[in-house]
Amino acid sequence: xxxxxxxxxxxxxxxxxxxxxxxxxxxxxxxxxxxxxxxxxxxxxxxxxxxxxxxxxxxxxxxxxxxxxxxxxxxxxxxxxxxxxxxxxxxxxxxxxxxxxxxxxxxxxxxxxxxxxxxxxxxxxxxxxxxxxxxxxxxxxxxxxxxxxxxxxxxxxxxxxxxxxxxxxxxxxxxxxxxxxxxxxxxxxxxxxxxxxxxxxxxxxxxxxxxxxxxxxxxxxxxxxxxxxxxxxxxxxxxxxxxxxxxxxxxxxxxxxxxxxxxxxxxxxxxxxxxxxxxxxxxxxxxxxxxxxxxxxxxxxxxxxxxxxxxxxxxxxxxxxxxxxxxxxxxxxxxxxx
Ligand code: NDP
Numbered sequence: 001x002x003x004x005x006x007x008x009x010x011x012x013x014x015x016x017x018x019x020x021x022x023x024x025x026x027x028x029x030x031x032x033x034x035x036x037x038x039x040x041x042x043x044x045x046x047x048x049x050x051x052x053x054x055x056x057x058x059x060x061x062x063x064x065x066x067x068x069x070x071x072x073x074x075x076x077x078x079x080x081x082x083x084x085x086x087x088x089x090x091x092x093x094x095x096x097x098x099x100x101x102x103x104x105x106x107x108x109x110x111x112x113x114x115x116x117x118x119x120x121x122x123x124x125x126x127x128x129x130x131x132x133x134x135x136x137x138x139x140x141x142x143x144x145x146x147x148x149x150x151x152x153x154x155x156x157x158x159x160x161x162x163x164x165x166x167x168x169x170x171x172x173x174x175x176x177x178x179x180x181x182x183x184x185x186x187x188x189x190x191x192x193x194x195x196x197x198x199x200x201x202x203x204x205x206x207x208x209x210x211x212x213x214x215x216x217x218x219x220x221x222x223x224x225x226x227x228x229x230x231x232x233x234x235x236x237x238x239x240x241x242x243x244x245x246x247x248x249x250x251x252x253x254x255x256x257x258x259x260x261x262x263x264x265x266x267x268x269x270x271x272x273x274x275x276x277x278x279x280x281x282x283x284x285x286x287x288x289x290x291x292x293x294x295x296x297x298x299x300x301x302x303x304x305x306x307x308x309x310x311x312x313x314x315x316x317x318x319x320x321x322x323x324x325x326x327x328x329x330x331x332x333x334x335x336x337x338x
Contacts, residue, residue: 042105
């Protein structure tokens, strides 16, 4: 069983050398007698920004638990069940959820996995649009941002796994949407996906001025993925009674000390609601979300862009790409094709 092992706690950005491959672990492809777990053949692994947080020692209250040095990297993924002791999951089923960065995983708590009932769409979508990033974009936009038709929406890290969907959900609601991203290629992609405007934040020396250019009338909804300077600039451009959904702050994850936010008084002046959310709290919404999004995919009303890397051995480099902004769309790794 080839595995990707986490070496030791890091500071700063993750490097490929913070992970290493082992090939020597022999596992049985049958479950031990009496087990009510499942044995999985892993197909697709998801690279996610939060994995950087798990590579550090976590201080203070958090929803995360760090990886253990010397153990296999865990993350979201899609797998085929090759043996099951669980009454609701059969051999041959496909599932998504937390699995190991390895060829085969033994999962002892299969109730935490989601069974895949719809296989007429690419299975890799369950790492993205039909998995955690999709649910995050959906509940973050519809439940936390409480959008109305015609509102002005800004999305940062807009071409990524979550951001590209927030923009498309906002367009389907009849909002005006602008996205920011880190390269011209991503900006062009956002326009193809239907964003009204997009800009490369790395080429703007004054983010406040850039936002004033795209939102002369101000922003009603900000879907926050990056934090830091972008949040400060957005605060200066919010409209009265605007909403900010704090989904993530990827620009802060590699910093020893998070940057301070200077313009919080704007929340008061403009009566803005800023609210963080954690997607796990919305797992009970998953069926409603699937019922809403699957038809959009089947009818071609939503496009989902994936950045696919082949081979478990290329997992560490794929994960590192995410933190350098090299991914265009949802970053995932193919371990095996069915
Ligand atoms: P993406 O696919 O958007 O990949 C990360 C992107 O972030 C990169 O491509 C890069 O895009 C941008 N980025 C990387 N480093 C920096 C930096 N230092 N400053 C600014 N931008 C940077 O990731 P996801 O769509 O999977 O995740 C988006 C956000 O959603 C993250 O903050 C993540 O933590 C959060 N999240 C939150 C969840 C929740 O429950 N609240 C659940 C899932 C995700 P670019 O080239 O445009 O800079």
